[in-house]
Amino acid sequence: MSRNKKAKWTWGMAALLSALLIVSGCGSKSGGSIVEGKINVITTFYPIYEFTKEIGGEEVNVVNLLPTGVEPHDWTPKSQDMVNASKAQLFLYNGAGFEGWVPSFLKGLNKDSEVKAVEVSQGIQLIDAEGDDGHNHGASDEAGHEHSHEAAGEAAEEERDHSHDEAAAEEHAAGSGTAEGTSHHTDPHTWVSPKSALIMAENIKNSLVDADPEHKAQYEQRYEALKDKLAKLDQDFTEQLSGLPKKDIVVSHQAFGYLCRDYGLTQHAIMGLSPDAEPRAQDIVNLTKTVNEKGLRYVFFEELVSDKLAKTLANEAGVETLVLNPVEGLTKEQAENGENYFTIMEKNLQNLKKALQ
Structure with missing residues (x-):
């Protein structure tokens, strides 16, 4: 290989490696x-x-x-x-x-x-x-x-x-x-x-x-x-939740305090502010009692964390599960389907209406 060709090859490989480093460093991750x-x-x-x-x-x-x-x-x-x-x-x-x-x-x-x-x-x-x-x-x-x-x-x-x-x-x-x-x-x-x-x-x-x-x-x-x-979303939540007979929701983790405060609801959370905060056995017993006493028909879970505890509670209480999304992020499927804050919040509203009837 001639000196010129070798120099061109070396420069080309360096450019390629630099490009790969940039792509790997700044890509989807x-x-x-x-x-x-x-x-x-x-x-x-x-x-x-x-x-x-x-x-x-x-x-x-x-x-x-x-x-x-x-x-x-x-x-x-x-x-x-x-x-x-x-x-x-x-x-x-x-x-x-x-x-x-x-x-x-x-x-x-x-x-x-x-x-x-x-x-x-x-x-x-x-x-x-x-x-x-x-x-x-x-x-x-x-x-x-x-x-x-x-x-x-x-x-x-x-x-x-x-x-x-x-x-x-x-x-x-x-x-x-x-x-x-x-x-x-x-x-x-x-x-x-x-x-x-x-x-x-x-x-x-x-x-x-x-x-x-x-x-x-x-x-x-x-x-x-x-x-x-x-503002339209706020109006929809205000108008469509205000006249419903039930005001209590049971959720996976304590992510809905602002939603509840602003629209007159009460959340009962299986876990704390983090979805990894472990509940005690007594918490599940108390929540089962709450579900039955208040005549609730659904326990809410979310897509980005395990639904195991929500399903366990629902089985204990003899009720079903529904999604209530805290919109902390999109799943890959939601991203591919063009979902966004507004489409997810609209689904949240529809599921809240179903649960609070």
């Missing part, structure tokens, strides 16, 4: 890659990703960290996720303790990163829930709001103090977990209620306008369209 010339936004899980894409449109490249079909409570980011986040303009996370890995993740970003971290649940009246969530999700500790990384510090200064006293009283009416735990944790599942989703969408829009004021009109226009859809 990391949810996408950074695109030059656009506002790059990293989102932590599905609902934030969907709302950001809707508002951001063509001006924004959105990279979702959580892979399709993965339940987010136990997921942790990879090194490539840190690389992407360091190059992005915005890092949007739910907050309220949902992503326990965020503080250390932000501290690990490149020192020269200019990414701005935004907690999109800010402004929502948060709910205090009783009982251990199994993974310290939602626990009140300063680490959850302490960002040493300079870029994240800007977001930390903007975070509002959330008062939980009134919300805790309302949560008692909205229903808490079955465990007799003495610890209190913030319920992070804000997005499951359209009323909270409206606040989150506005926070996302504001963060995009701050990062890219040149396209403010486009962001505002697309936000208004999303706002109209969320």
Whole structure:
């Protein structure tokens, strides 16, 4: 092989290897890659990703960290996720303790990163829930709001103090977990209620306008369209659930506190705030009694976690199971079928109506 041909071959192999590394590092596992010339936004899980894409449109490249079909409570980011986040303009996370890995993740970003971290649940009246969530999700500790990384510090200064006293009283009416735990944790599942989703969408829009004021009109226009859809969904939940005879639901894990608070329901959860928080045998006995006393006909389960406990309880109580989806992520089948936050929430509404008749 001549020197020129050898040089070309070596260069070609190097280029191929580089391309393979880029593809493997930024493929489906990391949810996408950074695109030059656009506002790059990293989102932590599905609902934030969907709302950001809707508002951001063509001006924004959105990279979702959580892979399709993965339940987010136990997921942790990879090194490539840190690389992407360091190059992005915005890092949007739910907050309220949902992503326990965020503080250390932000501290690990490149020192020269200019990414701005935004907690999109800010402004929502948060709910205090009783009982251990199994993974310290939602626990009140300063680490959850302490960002040493300079870029994240800007977001930390903007975070509002959330008062939980009134919300805790309302949560008692909205229903808490079955465990007799003495610890209190913030319920992070804000997005499951359209009323909270409206606040989150506005926070996302504001963060995009701050990062890219040149396209403010486009962001505002697309936000208004999303706002109209969320307001319609809120209206549907309000009107269609208000007149139903039953007000109690039995669910897999304690993810529906905001939905229950906003639409006058009470949840009875098999597990705590995390779907991995193990119930006790006495909890199953108590829930079976609740199902029978209140004349409930269904126990709700969700697709991204095992339905074993829900089916066990349903068998014990002699009732059936139905899906109630906390919209933490899409299954691969749902993604392939074009499902989204709105189609899933519409199915949730129909199943709630069926169960509460």
